[in-house]
Amino acid sequence: MLKVAVIGLGKMGQRHLENWSLLPDVKIVGLVSGNQDLLTNLNSKYNTQGFSNMQDLLASVEVDVVDICLPTYLHYQYVSEAAKAGKQIICEKPLGRTVEESKEIIAICKKHNVQLYIGQTLRFDPEYANAHEQVIKGVIGNPGVVRLSRGTASPAVKDSWYSNHEKSGGIILDLGIHDFDWLLWTFGDVERVLAKHVSRDLVDGKKLEYALVTLRMVNGTIAHVELSWAKKGLETSFELAGKDGMITSNSKESQPIVVTVEEQPSVVSYLSNNLVGDSPILRQLKHFKECIINEIPPIVTPEEALKAVEVAEAAIQSAATSQPVNITERRALL
Amino acid sequence: MKIGIISFAHMHALSYAHFLSEHPEVELTAIWDEDVSRGTEMAGKFQAEFFSDLDSFLETDIHAVVICSENAKHKEHVFAAAYAKKHILCEKPIATEVIDAKAMIDVCKEEGVILQVAYPVRFSPVIQKVKDIIQSGEIGEVLAINGTNHGQMPGGWFIEKELSGGGSATDHIVHVMDLIRWILQEEVATVYAELDTRFYDIDVEDCGMVTLELESGTIVSIDPSWSRPKTFPTWGDVTLEIIGTKGSLSVDAFKQHSMLYDDVNKKVQQLSWSANMDQGLVYDFVNCIKKGANPSITGEDGLRTLEVVKGAYESAQKNQVVTLNRIEL
Numbered sequence: 001m002l003k004v005a006v007i008g009l010g011k012m013g014q015r016h017l018e019n020w021s022l023l024p025d026v027k028i029v030g031l032v033s034g035n036q037d038l039l040t041n042l043n044s045k046y047n048t049q050g051f052s053n054m055q056d057l058l059a060s061v062e063v064d065v066v067d068i069c070l071p072t073y074l075h076y077q078y079v080s081e082a083a084k085a086g087k088q089i090i091c092e093k094p095l096g097r098t099v100e101e102s103k104e105i106i107a108i109c110k111k112h113n114v115q116l117y118i119g120q121t122l123r124f125d126p127e128y129a130n131a132h133e134q135v136i137k138g139v140i141g142n143p144g145v146v147r148l149s150r151g152t153a154s155p156a157v158k159d160s161w162y163s164n165h166e167k168s169g170g171i172i173l174d175l176g177i178h179d180f181d182w183l184l185w186t187f188g189d190v191e192r193v194l195a196k197h198v199s200r201d202l203v204d205g206k207k208l209e210y211a212l213v214t215l216r217m218v219n220g221t222i223a224h225v226e227l228s229w230a231k232k233g234l235e236t237s238f239e240l241a242g243k244d245g246m247i248t249s250n251s252k253e254s255q256p257i258v259v260t261v262e263e264q265p266s267v268v269s270y271l272s273n274n275l276v277g278d279s280p281i282l283r284q285l286k287h288f289k290e291c292i293i294n295e296i297p298p299i300v301t302p303e304e305a306l307k308a309v310e311v312a313e314a315a316i317q318s319a320a321t322s323q324p325v326n327i328t329e330r331r332a333l334l
Numbered sequence: 335m336k337i338g339i340i341s342f343a344h345m346h347a348l349s350y351a352h353f354l355s356e357h358p359e360v361e362l363t364a365i366w367d368e369d370v371s372r373g374t375e376m377a378g379k380f381q382a383e384f385f386s387d388l389d390s391f392l393e394t395d396i397h398a399v400v401i402c403s404e405n406a407k408h409k410e411h412v413f414a415a416a417y418a419k420k421h422i423l424c425e426k427p428i429a430t431e432v433i434d435a436k437a438m439i440d441v442c443k444e445e446g447v448i449l450q451v452a453y454p455v456r457f458s459p460v461i462q463k464v465k466d467i468i469q470s471g472e473i474g475e476v477l478a479i480n481g482t483n484h485g486q487m488p489g490g491w492f493i494e495k496e497l498s499g500g501g502s503a504t505d506h507i508v509h510v511m512d513l514i515r516w517i518l519q520e521e522v523a524t525v526y527a528e529l530d531t532r533f534y535d536i537d538v539e540d541c542g543m544v545t546l547e548l549e550s551g552t553i554v555s556i557d558p559s560w561s562r563p564k565t566f567p568t569w570g571d572v573t574l575e576i577i578g579t580k581g582s583l584s585v586d587a588f589k590q591h592s593m594l595y596d597d598v599n600k601k602v603q604q605l606s607w608s609a610n611m612d613q614g615l616v617y618d619f620v621n622c623i624k625k626g627a628n629p630s631i632t633g634e635d636g637l638r639t640l641e642v643v644k645g646a647y648e649s650a651q652k653n654q655v656v657t658l659n660r661i662e663l
Contacts, residue, residue: 142532143532144530144532144533144540144541144559144561145532145541145542145543145557145559145561147482147557149480149575192653194526194528194545194655196478196545196547196553196555197553198477198478198551198552198553198577200477200579202579208477208577208579210477210478210553210577212478212480212545212553212554212555214526214528214543214545214555216528220530220532221532222528222530222532222541222542222543224543224555224557226480226555226575228577228582230577230582231582241533241541241559241561241562241563242533243532243533243534244563245563245565246561246562246563246566322524322547322655323654323655324526324653324654324655
């Protein structure tokens with residue numbers, strides 16, 4: 001029985017909680033949130049205990065794994081505390097708010113000899129996992145130009161931590177991290193990056209953000225990533241063109257079931273629709289569970305998650321300076 | 335009105351010839367081509383007279399010419415036609431060098447002939463609708479555009495640099511660039527481009543990614559790659575994702591098609607059923623000559639888009655962002 005505690009009960013925390021409850025041989029031993037009402041609700045729903053801070057939780061119950069689903073700027077502090085307490089750690093993407101924080105997170109986990117599993121969920125998304133495999137198998141031949149697009153409704157609503165770049169890194173880090181990790185995983189390291197970013201405060205206090213990122217991979221592949229916080233719900237697509245062929249996919253065109261009812265609920269979705277079959281988060285948590293129990297390395301290592309943060313940070317720098325940023329040169333300077 | 339065609343090197347000539355010959359007020363009377371067998375064949379097909387000598391062709395009573403020679407030859411053909419006082423519809427790109435484009439604009443002005451550049455996508459009803467929507471302010475102020483003009487690798491003289499001036503960047507940046515200038519009525523401030531030859535063993539670039547900042551700060555990507563596989567069900571695409579402060583618009587200019595799964599030819603093909611934009615372009619040119627009006631697509635439109643292409647080559651070569659210095663006209 002794997003004893004899991006979920007820290008943070010926002011959108012992602014609740015998703016994780018729901019999926020942990022679906023996995024066998026897992027016991028949810030505690031929840032941590034500053035929101036007392038939410039805590040009370042979810043305690044009774046999942047038959048567990050709630051705490052207002054992680055220290056109290058760790059002092060009161062026996063925990064194997066701490067699952068950190070907190071805003072990006074809190075990852076460093078919470079992972080560090082969990083590592084010092086000797087817990088195995090699952091942490092939402094991105095690994096850290098900055099490259100510097102991310103490196104320290106990795107160092108602290110090494111020092112305390114705990115494993116760190118980063119929720120780069122795209123690797124567990126069947127659409128993207130399959131495309132990765134096809135490319136590795138050589139189906140498209142030598143890759144030429146790769147286009148990725150990812151859009152959601154803006155989570156940067158009034159007073160949200162997403163609206164604060166210091167806390168979230170904005171769209172390039174928060175949303176781009178998915179595609180950057182997938183690109184690194186599939187095509188190898190990035191040579192240089194050029195990014196353009198626009199943002200606008202809308203009347204309702206919401207922030208619209210949009211970015212266009214061009215990456216030149218070390219293997220020569222030209223990649224383009226479109227990131228949008230101007231959609232109504234999650235929309236993703238990719239087009240992978242190579243010497244021998246092209247793979248295309250579009251979330252709008254891969255829904256096997258479409259239900260239309262008279263009264264359409266107006267729910268804004270930030271996350272992927274539940275696929276028919278296991279959701280990417282369920283696959284991810286199942287994988288992490290197996291890695292922890294069997295002491296095997298995960299398919300996404302902390303070092304890889306760090307590289308994705310590195311690319312995002314370089315893209316943010318490029319957008320700010322209007323100049324291309326060479327990843328290797330930048331690494332040498334840091 | 336009698337019109338002649340200078341060269342069928344660019345395949346668009348076929349479509350222009352078709353719409354010229356079906357225009358009720360136009361006669362396609364003369365064809366000149368460097369390639370005698372191609373020229374003779376086309377003259378037969380369109381019931382026009384074939385000329386192997388350009389001077390004799392220009393001495394006929396044609397009012398205007400459509401130039402579809404190889405890009406690098408546009409300049410000499412525009413000069414010859416302008417000196418012979420023929421109005422000109424010139425295939426894009428206007429020229430292979432900015433300085434040539436300027437000379438072509440100047441000579442046409444001096445000789446008092448119309449110089450129109452063939453950007454037919456402006457005549458796509460879908461794109462015209464997009465222009466109306468954007469200009470009406472329905473999606474607010476435009477903040478960003480993510481555009482593509484993909485194609486299959488055309489081969490032939492398109493991949494011979496001396497004749498084409500360059501590969502996919504020369505061939506495919508200008509269409510989307512022209513639409514953006516036309517719809518937003520503004521110019522490019524900076525250009526960044528990654529260009530490469532990654533799909534074919536050819537001497538020109540076959541792919542790339544161009545990033546622009548317009549003078550207002552609007553950000554733009556244009557993918558001009560010849561990245562459509564040989565099995566792709568059509569020649570390519572023109573798409574724009576336009577992000578505004580009040581909404582967004584996504585357009586696929588050639589979306590109006592049905593699919594043909596063709597067992598005889600073992601191919602899957604898009605069958606377009608949208609209005610043909612080449613017809614709009616040809617009719618507009620004829621109308622413009624009739625009225626003696628300024629062309630709706632000017633030599634400057636051709637030149638400004640070519641400046642962006644040249645900026646892209648410079649940027650890709652230096653791996654730096656290039657600030658465009660627009661030449662004065």
